[in-house]
Amino acid sequence: MEVEALEKIDYVAEINRLKKEKNAVILAHYYQTADIQDVADYIGDSLGLSQQAAKTKADMIVFAGVRFMAETAKILSPDKKVVLPDINAGCSLEESAPADVFSAFKAKHPDAVVISYVNCSAELKTLTDIVCTSTNAVKIVESVPRDKQIIFAPDKNLGDYLNRKTGRDMILWDGACMVHEAFSAEMITDLKAKHPDAEIIAHPESEKPVLDVASYIGSTTGLLKYTMSSPSKEFIVATESGILHQMKKASPDKKFHVAPTVKNGYACQACQDCPHMKLNTMEKLYYCLKNETPEITLPEDVIRDAKAPIDRMLEISAKFGL
Numbered sequence: 001m002e003v004e005a006l007e008k009i010d011y012v013a014e015i016n017r018l019k020k021e022k023n024a025v026i027l028a029h030y031y032q033t034a035d036i037q038d039v040a041d042y043i044g045d046s047l048g049l050s051q052q053a054a055k056t057k058a059d060m061i062v063f064a065g066v067r068f069m070a071e072t073a074k075i076l077s078p079d080k081k082v083v084l085p086d087i088n089a090g091c092s093l094e095e096s097a098p099a100d101v102f103s104a105f106k107a108k109h110p111d112a113v114v115i116s117y118v119n120c121s122a123e124l125k126t127l128t129d130i131v132c133t134s135t136n137a138v139k140i141v142e143s144v145p146r147d148k149q150i151i152f153a154p155d156k157n158l159g160d161y162l163n164r165k166t167g168r169d170m171i172l173w174d175g176a177c178m179v180h181e182a183f184s185a186e187m188i189t190d191l192k193a194k195h196p197d198a199e200i201i202a203h204p205e206s207e208k209p210v211l212d213v214a215s216y217i218g219s220t221t222g223l224l225k226y227t228m229s230s231p232s233k234e235f236i237v238a239t240e241s242g243i244l245h246q247m248k249k250a251s252p253d254k255k256f257h258v259a260p261t262v263k264n265g266y267a268c269q270a271c272q273d274c275p276h277m278k279l280n281t282m283e284k285l286y287y288c289l290k291n292e293t294p295e296i297t298l299p300e301d302v303i304r305d306a307k308a309p310i311d312r313m314l315e316i317s318a319k320f321g322l
């Protein structure tokens with residue numbers, strides 16, 4: 001056993017030292033644990049993280065998030081080393097859409113434009129015309145001429161929300177986020193009855209009944225900004241629990257409740273935590289930075305073909321100042 005393993009490691013100090021030594025940058029999603037968010041150089045939503053990954057001058061990107069996010073960083077910065085603290089950090093949306101099955105489905109709609117939510121594999125992105133995130137999804141859908149059929153993959157809940165919002169009739173892939181699907185509109189309404197002044201806010205990956213009881217719907221950044229600008233002093237938040245760290249930091253005078261979740265008909269105390277996002281820990285982050293592994297690698301042709309729809313997304317976002 002290494003001597004170091006027997007010593008107590010000051011992860012924060014060591015991570016900060018290694019970051020400088022290796023000219024590395026830590027990009028973290030809002031769903032990471034509070035300690036990881038606090039040591040990150042940039043914390044953001046999927047769009048912000050992609051934009052940071054595209055422009056960073058660092059030699060190494062340590063991605064504190066899930067695999068599809070780290071893959072997107074690699075696609076945008078192929079010459080940089082991209083590492084992920086836990087290589088098993090996947091996503092239920094990504095799993096729902098294997099590229100070979102999707103390819104056969106796409107072949108049945110040869111004239112359709114494919115818009116894919118960024119929460120999908122690099123291979124699925126190679127079969128996509130434009131990628132989107134929850135921040136820019138409405139603008140991306142609206143960028144496609146109205147007479148064009150659209151396939152939207154893989155999130156049926158976000159797709160359904162976008163159909164209602166834009167008046168389109170996109171063909172929806174049958175995927176869902178395991179966290180957002182667990183929020184219970186009934187239990188949220190019960191909680192609201194106990195806290196009548198609390199505003200209900202929700203991420204558009206949530207199912208329609210949850211979105212129907214929300215007074216604001218938006219991406220993680222959108223939700224965070226809303227809690228800062230709204231005069232309300234209390235919120236019920238229907239998205240992954242990690243976001244509450246930044247909400248509390250930004251508005252220490254306000255009160256936040258994570259929306260209640262259910263699993264198999266019973267209240268679930270842990271379903272607001274994404275089991276993929278929460279695979280990352282400070283210990284794994286430290287070893288990942290130190291040993292520069294697990295590294296994200298992708299075949300050259302996948303990088304080339306997946307980059308085009310991501311670039312298209314970034315261009316459209318920039319046009320709208322997103």
Ligand code: 13P
Pocket residue numbers: 030044045046047119133134135177205218219220221
């Ligand atoms: P955003 O942070 O882009 O809103 O995405 C939420 C999410 O589920 C990421 O996995």
Ligand code: SF4
Pocket residue numbers: 031066090091092093094119177178179180240274275276277
């Ligand atoms: Fe995927 Fe949902 Fe986890 Fe985000 S929160 S990584 S969409 S399973």
